[in-house]
Amino acid sequence: MSNVAKAIKRLLPSPLPPSLRTVPGNLFEVLSRYGGDGVGQRVHQTRWTSKGIEECYWQVEKTRIQEDGRHGKAWGTLYWKGKPVSEKPEIIRGGLKYKWERGPS
Numbered sequence: 001m002s003n004v005a006k007a008i009k010r011l012l013p014s015p016l017p018p019s020l021r022t023v024p025g026n027l028f029e030v031l032s033r034y035g036g037d038g039v040g041q042r043v044h045q046t047r048w049t050s051k052g053i054e055e056c057y058w059q060v061e062k063t064r065i066q067e068d069g070r071h072g073k074a075w076g077t078l079y080w081k082g083k084p085v086s087e088k089p090e091i092i093r094g095g096l097k098y099k100w101e102r103g104p105s
Contacts (some may be wrong), residue, residue: 017069027095031060032069039063042079045098048090049103055082058103061089071096079104 012020021029028082030040042057058076065072074092078085 024099024101026070026098027092027100028063028065030047030100031063031072031074032065034102037063037065038074041045041075042103043100044103044105045094046101047098049094053081055104055105056080058092060092067092 023032026044031041031051034041038060039062041060043060044057045063048056057079058074059079060074060076062075063064063072067081072095075089076092077089
């Protein structure tokens, strides 16, 4: 690690706030990393990948994330194996229960 990187790391709070972490987290931690609280992002539950479920994700269309970046509500369209499941946005369930990542599974 370079001296500049070490200096920057010393300036950052420990633990890092959810918006600066790069590891999977709950849905709201992942969405808070992106502008507009993640509206327009594709996200998936990490367990889908471990089960071999491919091309499944939520297209996030609306969010209401609290200031701490760890709680809130999100709405979107579920795409299962590349095809939309519903015609209009619905609330995304399991936001706190499961680990999430950006992109399709």
